[in-house]
Amino acid sequence: MAALSELRIGSTGVIEVLRLPDEIQHHLMHMGFMPEARVRAVRRAPAGDPTVYAVDGMEVALRSDTARWISVREIGDE
Numbered sequence: 666m667a668a669l670s671e672l673r674i675g676s677t678g679v680i681e682v683l684r685l686p687d688e689i690q691h692h693l694m695h696m697g698f699m700p701e702a703r704v705r706a707v708r709r710a711p712a713g714d715p716t717v718y719a720v721d722g723m724e725v726a727l728r729s730d731t732a733r734w735i736s737v738r739e740i741g742d743e
Contacts, residue, residue: 670732678737697721
């Protein structure tokens with residue numbers, strides 16, 4: 666398992682667990698960031714943060730200080 670923030674651009678992972686404050690966690694879960702969801706790292710901002718992730722048919726930008734609290738199991742490039 667690795668942190669979502671460590672997922673390489675173009676790689677896909679499966680979310681294992683979110684370790685965030687309840688308010689943030691619930692907000693992200695409503696956008697599709699929930700256990701067993703597939704998430705792909707799409708692109709990073711020019712300065713390296715935030716990173717855009719594709720999950721459940723939408724793209725969401727997360728800062729690394731948030732993404733590091735989401736654990737994923739990498740399944741490769743797609």
